Amino acid sequence: MSDTNIYRVQPSWKREGTIDNETYLKWYADSINDPDAFWGEHGRRIDWFKPYTKVKNTSFEGDVSIKWFEDGELNISYNCIDRHLEKRGDQVAILWEGDNPAEDRKITYKELHEQVCRLANVMKKHGVRKGDRVTIYMPMIPEAAFAMLACSRIGAVHSVVFGGFSPDALGGRIVDCESTFVITADEGLRGGRTIPLKENTEKAIDIAAKNFVMVKNVLVVRRTGGKIGWATGRDFWYDEELASVEPTCEPEKMNAEDPLFILYTSGSTGKPKGVLHTSGGYLVYASMTHQHVFDYHDGDIYWCTADVGWVTGHSYIVYGPLANGATTLMFEGVPNYPDQGRFWNVVDKHKVNIFYTAPTAIRALMGAGDEFVTRSSRSTLKLLGSVGEPINPEAWEWYYNVVGEKRIPIVDTWWQTENGGILITPLPGATDLKPGSATRPFFGVKPQLVDNEGNVLEGVADGNLCITDAWPGMMRTVYGDHKRFIETYFSQYPGRYFSGDGCRRDADGYYWITGRVDDVLNVSGHRMGTAEVESALVAHDKVSEAAVVGYPHDLKGQGIYCYVTLMDGEEPSDELRKELVAHVRKEIGPIASPDKIQFAPGLPKTRSGKIMRRILRKIAEDDFGSLGDTSTLADPGVVDDLIENRQNKH
Numbered sequence: 001m002s003d004t005n006i007y008r009v010q011p012s013w014k015r016e017g018t019i020d021n022e023t024y025l026k027w028y029a030d031s032i033n034d035p036d037a038f039w040g041e042h043g044r045r046i047d048w049f050k051p052y053t054k055v056k057n058t059s060f061e062g063d064v065s066i067k068w069f070e071d072g073e074l075n076i077s078y079n080c081i082d083r084h085l086e087k088r089g090d091q092v093a094i095l096w097e098g099d100n101p102a103e104d105r106k107i108t109y110k111e112l113h114e115q116v117c118r119l120a121n122v123m124k125k126h127g128v129r130k131g132d133r134v135t136i137y138m139p140m141i142p143e144a145a146f147a148m149l150a151c152s153r154i155g156a157v158h159s160v161v162f163g164g165f166s167p168d169a170l171g172g173r174i175v176d177c178e179s180t181f182v183i184t185a186d187e188g189l190r191g192g193r194t195i196p197l198k199e200n201t202e203k204a205i206d207i208a209a210k211n212f213v214m215v216k217n218v219l220v221v222r223r224t225g226g227k228i229g230w231a232t233g234r235d236f237w238y239d240e241e242l243a244s245v246e247p248t249c250e251p252e253k254m255n256a257e258d259p260l261f262i263l264y265t266s267g268s269t270g271k272p273k274g275v276l277h278t279s280g281g282y283l284v285y286a287s288m289t290h291q292h293v294f295d296y297h298d299g300d301i302y303w304c305t306a307d308v309g310w311v312t313g314h315s316y317i318v319y320g321p322l323a324n325g326a327t328t329l330m331f332e333g334v335p336n337y338p339d340q341g342r343f344w345n346v347v348d349k350h351k352v353n354i355f356y357t358a359p360t361a362i363r364a365l366m367g368a369g370d371e372f373v374t375r376s377s378r379s380t381l382k383l384l385g386s387v388g389e390p391i392n393p394e395a396w397e398w399y400y401n402v403v404g405e406k407r408i409p410i411v412d413t414w415w416q417t418e419n420g421g422i423l424i425t426p427l428p429g430a431t432d433l434k435p436g437s438a439t440r441p442f443f444g445v446k447p448q449l450v451d452n453e454g455n456v457l458e459g460v461a462d463g464n465l466c467i468t469d470a471w472p473g474m475m476r477t478v479y480g481d482h483k484r485f486i487e488t489y490f491s492q493y494p495g496r497y498f499s500g501d502g503c504r505r506d507a508d509g510y511y512w513i514t515g516r517v518d519d520v521l522n523v524s525g526h527r528m529g530t531a532e533v534e535s536a537l538v539a540h541d542k543v544s545e546a547a548v549v550g551y552p553h554d555l556k557g558q559g560i561y562c563y564v565t566l567m568d569g570e571e572p573s574d575e576l577r578k579e580l581v582a583h584v585r586k587e588i589g590p591i592a593s594p595d596k597i598q599f600a601p602g603l604p605k606t607r608s609g610k611i612m613r614r615i616l617r618k619i620a621e622d623d624f625g626s627l628g629d630t631s632t633l634a635d636p637g638v639v640d641d642l643i644e645n646r647q648n649k650h
């Protein structure tokens with residue numbers, strides 16, 4: 001990676017109130033030198049029913065305990081809706097663009113208030129109480145945001161499950177947090193195709209029941225009107241229920257550290273973890289990053305293309321923007337439907353000012369040719385953003401030159417589900433840009449690079465990325481398993497939060513994320529554990545063993561490469577390959593579709609039986625010239641067969 005290309009901050013990138021470099025440096029120093037004073041002041045950007053007197057009470061040592069604003073009381077939905085009503089009741093809060101370009105909806109803050117209150121009342125009517133977990137399995141329609149906000153209004157804890165996940169994945173998540181209330185839709189709609197959400201929900205409920213978690217109610221939004229099954233007494237139509245209750249609902253007073261949501265994410269082990277975020281610190285951090293990273297100004301039309309099923313959708317479609325009184329665009333569709341110009345048509349149609357998407361989408365659109373972009377105007381755009389995976393400099397340059405016409409800054413934002421909000425990022429009026437670098441830490445964030453032994457690396461260095469002190473938006477625990485929280489994030493390098501990412505720091509102190517250093521894949525910005533895909537594969541009755549690694553993929557960033565050993569007597573075939581791909585899609589969801597399957601009579605193992613993934617990665621990358629030392633293998637002979645039958649021969 002070269003850092004010769006530097007894009008200096010342009011005067012035109014600054015508006016009134018945009019943070020400049022001097023301010024960045026001062027605020028950053030203040031935030032590090034005196035976090036109590038800094039966050040004590042910025043915590044007041046949101047409204048508190050009962051103001052906090054304590055600010056930071058956190059420890060990364062021992063039992064790891066993270067508390068922010070701990071004696072304050074607030075309500076998230078009040079902050080995202082009610083407090084804006086007087087000034088911007090008639091302003092559009094959620095601007096919805098359907099999968100079908102002919103469909104859109106505008107929901108004002110006033111309307112949002114009524115919808116959220118009604119839904120909150122419906123949940124109360126069905127017995128949902130403060131602290132109860134509610135699972136949301138929805139398409140990208142405004143009702144998904146209503147559902148999240150309604151939970152926060154009554155203090156229920158939501159667990160949003162991405163609509164692309166399978167019934168098995170949904171069922172597992174319902175079981176883990178013992179959620180008995182599910183909000184879904186009849187079907188989802190993406191790229192002209194329907195997704196059987198209600199049918200999947202029914203299958204998931206059966207799985208949950210087998211694990212002794214009984215879902216009591218399902219609230220179903222009518223999206224497509226498609227034919228669905230129905231369990232009378234358990235299932236209710238969303239619209240009918242909402243019509244039957246009062247249009248106002250008092251917001252519950254919540255403690256700053258009361259849970260707001262659980263979001264499942266993948267790690268090195270087979271089972272996704274329920275990342276738990278709480279209320280006060282999360283909202284302060286989400287709203288503050290939303291304002292300064294995107295340089296959000298009053299009246300801007302802001303669009304984040306993520307799905308609400310991911311943390312980006314939580315923090316930067318729903319909570320951050322709405323806490324700031326923004327107009328947030330929510331898009332049901334996909335970048336290439338009806339054609340590859342869709343994003344830019346939507347930008348023109350809704351006069352979008354701020355646009356935030358993922359490198360995988362940028363690469364795909366880059367491949368489709370410039371005409372899809374240049375036929376649109378994009379003149380309203382003031383800022384572009386990127387998130388989810390490292391952006392390669394070529395894609396960055398294309399985004400800058402073609403989409404932004406060399407006119408507007410790009411913020412490459414690094415963060416994770418666990419972080420709640422953006423941690424490393426440029427600020428458009430303050431930070432000179434280097435394509436491929438997430439640049440500098442946000443206020444209050446203290447990055448540290450360490451080697452594999454945990455030695456701190458100073459200056460120009462390449463290492464493992466840790467954060468040494470707490471920030472308000474970070475996760476508090478793994479739901480139901482605090483021990484796993486400590487083990488996963490604080491044990492490898494004690495006293496520090498370990499991100500799982502590799503990272504380089506250059507001579508200007510800029511950070512360059514190089515990707516995961518653990519057994520986590522990032523496929524099209526979707527995070528998944530190799531162990532998850534492996535356990536899906538071995539669940540197939542013809543598979544005896546499987547090992548999964550990532551390999552560089554032009555569009556997806558990483559592709560999924562599976563080595564599969566079959567049961568005795570089973571023969572490899574293309575047919576079986578297809579069967580296994582379908583099987584993984586069924587077990588996890590289409591995002592986990594294997595790209596390559598190699599049938600392997602044996603896997604490279606040490607004498608103690610540990611699979612040597614390093615070798616498998618090299619072979620998947622077609623880089624077997626430098627396999628390193630294979631003499632510790634129990635059977636060095638397996639390597640020749642693996643090389644001979646590799647699937648990525650160039």
Ligand code: PRX
Pocket residue numbers: 265311312386387388389390391412413414415416417418438499500501513514515516522525526527
């Ligand atoms: O490897 C990093 C990559 O995505 C991981 C986090 O994934 P997830 O929890 O799903 O959250 C994605 C969106 C917040 C990180 O460990 N990642 C995310 N953003 C970037 C990135 N890698 C490089 N550059 C980024 N801007």
